[in-house]
Amino acid sequence: MTKILNKLIYILKNILLPLTFIATIYITVFMFKRLEKDIFGANLFEFLKVVIPFIILLILILVNSFLNIKTVKDNIFYNLTSFIVLITISIFCYRALLDQNMFLWHKYGYNINFNYFSDQIASIQVMLYGLSLANILLIIKDKLSVDKKVNKKVISET
Amino acid sequence: MKKFITDYLNIIIYCILGLVLMIASFYLFINYYHSEEVKTTIYVSDTDAKYLNYKQNLETLDNNLTKYKNSTNKDKSKDTLYNKLYTCSHILKDTGTFYQVIPNQFYTNYDIYQLGSKFQTDILNICYASHLSYLTTNEVDENLQIVGSFLKNDVNILSNQIKFAMEEIQNNSSYYFSTNVSSSTIRNSLSSDYTIIANSYIEFANILINISNTLTEGGNNND
Numbered sequence: 001m002t003k004i005l006n007k008l009i010y011i012l013k014n015i016l017l018p019l020t021f022i023a024t025i026y027i028t029v030f031m032f033k034r035l036e037k038d039i040f041g042a043n044l045f046e047f048l049k050v051v052i053p054f055i056i057l058l059i060l061i062l063v064n065s066f067l068n069i070k071t072v073k074d075n076i077f078y079n080l081t082s083f084i085v086l087i088t089i090s091i092f093c094y095r096a097l098l099d100q101n102m103f104l105w106h107k108y109g110y111n112i113n114f115n116y117f118s119d120q121i122a123s124i125q126v127m128l129y130g131l132s133l134a135n136i137l138l139i140i141k142d143k144l145s146v147d148k149k150v151n152k153k154v155i156s157e158t
Numbered sequence: 159m160k161k162f163i164t165d166y167l168n169i170i171i172y173c174i175l176g177l178v179l180m181i182a183s184f185y186l187f188i189n190y191y192h193s194e195e196v197k198t199t200i201y202v203s204d205t206d207a208k209y210l211n212y213k214q215n216l217e218t219l220d221n222n223l224t225k226y227k228n229s230t231n232k233d234k235s236k237d238t239l240y241n242k243l244y245t246c247s248h249i250l251k252d253t254g255t256f257y258q259v260i261p262n263q264f265y266t267n268y269d270i271y272q273l274g275s276k277f278q279t280d281i282l283n284i285c286y287a288s289h290l291s292y293l294t295t296n297e298v299d300e301n302l303q304i305v306g307s308f309l310k311n312d313v314n315i316l317s318n319q320i321k322f323a324m325e326e327i328q329n330n331s332s333y334y335f336s337t338n339v340s341s342s343t344i345r346n347s348l349s350s351d352y353t354i355i356a357n358s359y360i361e362f363a364n365i366l367i368n369i370s371n372t373l374t375e376g377g378n379n380n381d
Contacts, residue, residue, distance in 0.1 A: 081175045085182045091189050101196040104331035106268050115331050123185055130178035134171050141167045144160055 006076045009083045014061060016086035021054040023093035024124070031114045050121055053128035060135045071142040072135060081134075085127045092120040195344040196330050200270065200352045204261035208356040212256050215363035219247050222370035229374065235299055236373055242289040243370050249285045250366070252276075256359040267327045267348050274324045274355045281362055282320075286313050293369070305369055312365050316358045323351040 028050050029039065037043040064072045072078060096117035099105060105113040202209055226232075226240055251257045254276040259265075286309075292298065293306030326347045 077172070077175055081179045081182070084186065085178060088182045088186050088189075091186065095189065095193065099193060099196070100268070101193070101266060102331040103267055103271060103328050107328075113331065120185075123181060127178050127182055130174050130181075134174045134178070137167055137171045137174070141164055141171065144164050144167075 002076060006074065006079055009076070009079045010073060013079055013082045013086060016083070016090060017054070017057060017061065020086055020089045020093060021051075021058065023097070024050065024054065024089070027093060027096055027112055027114070027117050030110050030112055031118065034108065034110060034114060049125070053125050053132065056132045057128055057135070060132055060139075063139070064135070067139075069139050069142045071138045071145070075138060078131075078134060078138060082131055085131060088127070089124055092117060092124065096120075196267070198345050198348050199264040199266050200348055201264050202259055202261055206261065208353070208360060209256070209259060209261060212356070212360050212363060215360060215367060216247065216250055216257060219243070219250075219363060219367050219370055222367065222374055223247060226370070226373040235302070239293075239302070239369070240373055242292075243366060243373075245289055246281075246285040246366055249280050250359070250363060252280060255280070256356055265352070267330055267351075270348065270352050270355060271324055271327045273359075274320050274327070274351075277320055277355065277358055277362075278317075278324075281359075282313065282317055285362075290369070301372060305372055309365060309369065312361065316361055319354050320358050323354040327351050 028047065032039050032043060032047065037046070039047045063069070095102075096113045097111070099113065099116075102113050102116060104115045105111070108114050223240065223244055226236070249255075254272060256273055256277075259273070290309060293302055294310045295306070296303065298306065329347070330344050
């Protein structure tokens with residue numbers, strides 16, 4: 001049961017990450033446009049600060065898949081946390097795009113509440129960097145335990 | 159040594175994950191509560207006292223204007239005032255004003271804000287500033303000057319209270335740690351802002367009725 005649940009959460013997490021990434025880019029691009037900030041000019045670094053945590057996590061997901069890191073894939077606590085984080089980011093995007101009850105949704109134009117979303121950027125970064133760090137440490141742990149298993153095998157064979 | 163590092167790694171990993179889980183759950187719950195708070199709407203029924211009162215005031219204003227139109231006691235200054243009041247009575251019934259509110263419907267904070275905005279742009283800026291502010295100058299008759307001084311004071315009060323209500327409505331987009339006080343501010347403020355804006359409409363219509371009474375009173379310095 002836990003294995004099935006873990007697998008399900010792992011798949012949902014991998015689907016949600018690109019979706020939230022696209023939604024975040026969409027909102028950020030329009031936010032920069034409204035503030036008349038040049039994304040590929042003077043404000044490139046500011047834009048990258050929003051995008052980089054997503055890219056790091058996407059790269060780590062690819063690394064987990066290609067190197068078949070068991071400690072990440074089988075860790076239900078990590079997968080559940082990632083899932084909840086991505087659900088939270090989806091809710092941020094949903095409310096910025098569709099929650100018309102907030103007054104500034106109407107006032108800013110573009111039908112996006114930039115004020116609300118910019119309030120959430122810092123928390124998005126904290127959560128994604130936290131997940132990335134945990135993922136890197138889990139990969140290191142996996143490598144260390146692989147060495148341990150190899151050593152045990154060698155000892156038993158001799 | 160490796161076991162020691164692995165154990166320590168475990169502790170660090172679960173601490174980081176716990177912290178991230180805590181932050182995510184916090185934002186998840188706070189967003190739920192915030193979305194519930196900003197969902198508050200105002201129901202304007204067809205028996206709503208403010209709605210009925212405003213309609214009644216405008217009817218009285220129209221009656222006073224018709225009475226003057228049919229009367230024989232006319233002069234140039236009264237005619238000027240009549241024309242200006244006539245224009246204002248139309249502005250007060252214009253699209254987007256409290257007169258056009260469809261009863262038995264729910265109104266969001268944005269709708270209430272629009273009502274306030276219409277009051278500022280059309281009623282204060284056009285009706286008062288462009289048409290009736292001449293009453294506050296020394297160029298009019300003495301009895302109209304008295305009316306004008308009252309008008310100026312009342313409009314100042316209405317202008318300030320509308321500004322306060324509209325600024326309060328804008329606060330619902332500010333995101334903060336939800337406490338009982340801040341939650342109730344969002345929940346209750348919409349109702350009080352609606353009351354302030356609706357009362358401003360009623361009050362302004364009342365002022366116009368008082369001014370229109372000078373048309374039908376008969377006693378005038380020019381008589």
